Ligand SMILES: [Zn+2]
């Protein structure tokens with residue numbers, strides 16, 4: 001008689017689900033502590049909140065592409081590689097939407113607790129390997145926030161807005177101007193223009 005097939009109540013959990021649940025936290029069990037061992041970390045992860053400055057930032061949930069290499073070194077784990085980060089904001093001059101992708105280089109040491117690097121660094125200056133894990137999120141957030149422009153522009157030669165009507169100058173003809181005359185002078189100007197005694201208006205046939 002064949003053994004009864006066990007009833008499965010749920011799909012098997014993936015590796016990602018079995019770990020801490022935070023996709024930015026990398027388990028280092030595979031890497032080990034033997035200096036020289038290496039592990040690629042190539043993933044696309046959703047951006048968390050808070051990666052932004054005033055006018056531009058990374059939309060929550062946007063796809064951040066990581067092409068990293070984790071390398072075991074004497075003092076800890078060296079993380080290096082590249083990160084592509086989509087950013088969305090508005091032009092500081094004309095307020096038009098701005099979209100871009102930051103391509104950032106990463107190189108950062110996560111020190112082992114008790115290593116010389118940890119002991120000789122200020123607490124807030126060093127990233128640590130904790131419980132055989134590293135959290136990539138604060139490192140990449142710092143890198144992104146430092147790379148975001150305080151005054152993003154839609155193009156380097158954006159002319160901004162017309163101070164009189166508020167329209168985008170780049171969308172207007174080059175001779176756009178407002179010859180707004182003071183209403184008190186407008187009548188006078190009209191009188192000059194149609195002056196019957198003016199030389200310019202004299203018809204010579
Ligand atoms: Zn602009």
Ligand SMILES: [Zn+2]
Nearest residue numbers: 162164165166
């Ligand atoms: Zn105008």
